[in-house]
Amino acid sequence: xxxxxxxxxxYNEATVIGSVVADLRTKIGKVVVVDDCxxxxxxxxxxxxxxxxxxxxxxxGQGAALxxxxxxxxxxxxxxxxxxxxxxxxxxxxxxxxxAPVYEHRADFVLGSRFTGGSDVPALRxxxxxxxxxxxxxxxxxxxxxxxxxxxxxxxxxxxxIHIRLDRMAHASEIMDQIRASGLPYVExxxxxRYTEYARRKGQRGVHAIRVxxxxxxxxxxx
Amino acid sequence: xxxxxxxxxxxxxxAAVVVAATLAAAASHAVDWRTAxxxxxxxxxxxxxxxxxxxxxxxxxxxGIGRGADLVFYCGIxxxxxxxxxxxxxMKRLESQITRLVRSIAIRDAQERE
Numbered sequence: 105x106x107x108x109x110x111x112x113x114x115y116n117e118a119t120v121i122g123s124v125v126a127d128l129r130t131k132i133g134k135v136v137v138v139d140d141c142x143x144x145x146x147x148x149x150x151x152x153x154x155x156x157x158x159x160x161x162x163x164x165g166q167g168a169a170l171x172x173x174x175x176x177x178x179x180x181x182x183x184x185x186x187x188x189x190x191x192x193x194x195x196x197x198x199x200x201x202x203x204a205p206v207y208e209h210r211a212d213f214v215l216g217s218r219f220t221g222g223s224d225v226p227a228l229r230x231x232x233x234x235x236x237x238x239x240x241x242x243x244x245x246x247x248x249x250x251x252x253x254x255x256x257x258x259x260x261x262x263x264x265x266i267h268i269r270l271d272r273m274a275h276a277s278e279i280m281d282q283i284r285a286s287g288l289p290y291v292e293x294x295x296x297x298r299y300t301e302y303a304r305r306k307g308q309r310g311v312h313a314i315r316v317x318x319x320x321x322x323x324x325x326x327x
Numbered sequence: 328x329x330x331x332x333x334x335x336x337x338x339x340x341x342a343a344v345v346v347a348a349t350l351a352a353a354a355s356h357a358v359d360w361r362t363a364x365x366x367x368x369x370x371x372x373x374x375x376x377x378x379x380x381x382x383x384x385x386x387x388x389x390x391g392i393g394r395g396a397d398l399v400f401y402c403g404i405x406x407x408x409x410x411x412x413x414x415x416x417x418m419k420r421l422e423s424q425i426t427r428l429v430r431s432i433a434i435r436d437a438q439e440r441e
Contacts, residue, residue: 161433168430172430
């Protein structure tokens with residue numbers, strides 16, 4: 105369909121972004137890479153692979169980059185938007201599964217879950233994420249199995265209900281809050297997350313979770 | 328009241344200079360009058376407390392705190408915490424303004440390339 109967009113927030117992903125974009129382009133025409141002021145060749149790599157590239161002139165964090173991409177896609181008449189990580193951990197093969205509930209009008213938010221999709225999640229990562237899910241259930245009240253997966257799909261209406269204010273990593277919990285506040289239907293679908301050596305090295309460390317939780321709670325408290 | 332101790336004299340001069348500088352800044356519109364008066368009032372209160380320590384002792388006793396110096400210490404800590412908090416909130420607000428600016432530049436630049 106014409107109105108499908110993929111938003112890929114990227115920061116220093118020059119070595120992988122090209123193949124991620126090329127992969128996505130086989131499934132979806134409109135791929136937007138939001139470059140969060142990378143110091144490497146991310147912009148050129150993404151552009152030559154056929155992505156529309158939005159450039160943050162100052163690094164603002166993944167949450168900020170996501171919102172920039174959502175704004176741009178909505179402004180260009182997107183009917184459905186998928187968010188996708190730049191580090192190669194997600195698979196373009198999962199796009200049809202994510203978009204189906206949106207087109208069948210079953211949900212405005214489709215959340216990819218690595219825990220129901222048979223991904224081989226490393227033990228320590230699994231523990232951190234499980235704790236994070238308990239945190240999410242307590243704070244947002246959503247009953248999900250994976251709250252911190254960057255692979256999601258939004259209907260136009262769903263994307264319009266999201267306004268990410270937490271610029272760094274706490275946006276995942278913030279999105280959950282806003283999904284609940286919107287009252288629109290959401291569904292979880294199983295997706296595969298590949299823990300490549302590269303993705304693991306670039307990914308969040310468990311200790312960062314404390315910082316993220318602080319950002320999130322403070323953000324809820326102070327506007 | 329006897330002769331001023333050297334600490335009292337120095338403190339009094341510093342307070343007077345700060346109050347004068349604050350009011351001068353407000354007169355030249357470098358800061359607004361409300362802020363200037365609040366800041367000047369704080370220094371005047373400090374000067375009074377230094378000239379007449381018996382006042383802080385009386386307030387401290389009223390509150391069940393042993394020494395006047397302790398009362399001043401507690402108030403100072405509390406004031407600093409409130410100050411840090413205000414600065415933190417302002418910093419967060421500034422960060423979100425920067426983000427909105429960066430976002431609108433990113434979108435505008437992309438639209439110019441189209």
